[in-house]
Amino acid sequence: VAKINFEGRALDMVAGQTVLERLELEGLQVTSFCRSGVCQSCVLRTTSGNLPAIAQAGLKETWKRQGYFLSCVCKPDVDLDVSRCEEGAAHPTRIVEVSTLAPQVLRVVLERPPEFAFAAGQFIQLLRPTDGLMRPYSIASVPDSGTLELHVALLANGQMSGWLAGAQGQAAEVRGPFGECIYLPDELDRPLLLAGTGTGLAPLLGVLRTAMAAGHRGPIRLMHGAVHSTGLYYWQQLCRLQAQMPQLSLVGSVLQPDVEDVAESGPREIVQASILRAPLDEVVMSSQVAWAEQRVYLCGHPDLVRTLRKKVFLAGTPLQRIHADPFLPPKAAA
Ligand SMILES: Cc1cc2nc3c(=O)[nH]c(=O)nc-3n(C[C@H](O)[C@H](O)[C@H](O)COP(=O)(O)OP(=O)(O)OC[C@H]3O[C@@H](n4cnc5c(N)ncnc54)[C@H](O)[C@@H]3O)c2cc1C
Numbered sequence: 001v002a003k004i005n006f007e008g009r010a011l012d013m014v015a016g017q018t019v020l021e022r023l024e025l026e027g028l029q030v031t032s033f034c035r036s037g038v039c040q041s042c043v044l045r046t047t048s049g050n051l052p053a054i055a056q057a058g059l060k061e062t063w064k065r066q067g068y069f070l071s072c073v074c075k076p077d078v079d080l081d082v083s084r085c086e087e088g089a090a091h092p093t094r095i096v097e098v099s100t101l102a103p104q105v106l107r108v109v110l111e112r113p114p115e116f117a118f119a120a121g122q123f124i125q126l127l128r129p130t131d132g133l134m135r136p137y138s139i140a141s142v143p144d145s146g147t148l149e150l151h152v153a154l155l156a157n158g159q160m161s162g163w164l165a166g167a168q169g170q171a172a173e174v175r176g177p178f179g180e181c182i183y184l185p186d187e188l189d190r191p192l193l194l195a196g197t198g199t200g201l202a203p204l205l206g207v208l209r210t211a212m213a214a215g216h217r218g219p220i221r222l223m224h225g226a227v228h229s230t231g232l233y234y235w236q237q238l239c240r241l242q243a244q245m246p247q248l249s250l251v252g253s254v255l256q257p258d259v260e261d262v263a264e265s266g267p268r269e270i271v272q273a274s275i276l277r278a279p280l281d282e283v284v285m286s287s288q289v290a291w292a293e294q295r296v297y298l299c300g301h302p303d304l305v306r307t308l309r310k311k312v313f314l315a316g317t318p319l320q321r322i323h324a325d326p327f328l329p330p331k332a333a334a
Helices: 019-025 061-065 159-165 198-214 235-244 259-265 280-285 302-315
Strands: 003-006 009-012 043-046 068-070 080-084 091-102 105-111 123-128 133-138 147-153 171-178 192-197 220-226 248-254 274-276 295-300 322-326
Touching (some): 091 147, 091 159, 105 159, 133 147, 147 159, 192 198, 198 220
Parallel strands (some): 192 220, 295 322
Antiparallel strands (some): 123 133
8 A cells, every 4th residue: 555654644545545635534734626637726746756647747847847746636556755835835916907808707907926927828726815715717918917817707606706706906815827728939830729618718818919929920710619699708809819910710609699799799891700600619620720730729618628628639639739728616525
């Protein structure tokens, strides 16, 4: 039986349990959120032993080399010395602006903490200092901005999103950054395909804005999906970005038949922009692109992200060029 050494305790692993579950069984507090290896809030560090590959999937290369791992999916075969990591230290910030992008979508602007560096498309963990409530949110702004822009879906009875709606001027904390949905500036000719549902647009926007600033030359397809046309909450702004970037093509996907509202209010001179009444995965997969050449970013609804990741891989895009951020809901400890 493998053992883990943690804060002076030697703990025998229990068959089938993860490191996170074993520590919780001992009554130890470890921050966790999605408990599925995605949100990276449960990262711990080991200075010994071989980790199963899944325990480091999606972590930055620099983190992997330092022994950071996802405790929620790590079931070790060998003994590990485990410690908490410093990388996730909280940076104090302030919510400088909260506005409405659509009836159920907030634009939340945070002061950028001075020591906080990130790559476009990454996400943060946002903490409410009064009670430690924490949720991950993707960053829609670019790294050289003095603020962090978030797009937050306002959920019925949402603890964090409900609080954020009235939180302008409040103090908060930012942990991170996390995730690898990032733009790579050394691939200016690479075709990019960005697809997301709802506020899954936020990290895609970060990637798109950074690609524009870097002078990206390859074609970029941005596909935004929503149930209703009002969920395409950034369509007008995207059309304006497209006017400055001829290699950008936009496709909207909506499931409800109120497409005309959006299409008719858009600037008519932008002929490439189109909104289709079809599910996003169908729209993405009907793209006439050389799949083997693409770099693909998929964000938003977890089922859709998972389905598309598989379809895009089967169509020929190598896994290392598929970046996926499923917006998983918080999962309570079992
Ligand atoms: C890597 C990552 C990045 C994310 N980025 C963003 C982002 O940029 N913008 C954004 O709006 N959200 C994002 N999310 C989701 C976000 O972290 C929260 O889940 C969401 O804001 C709900 O928090 P809440 O406290 O308002 O709702 P809660 O109080 O946690 O939940 C209220 C109700 O909504 C349900 N619910 C909670 N979360 C979700 C969800 N994600 N999908 C469906 N139902 C849910 C709950 O089951 C509950 O019934 C991201 C998630 C992950 C894992």
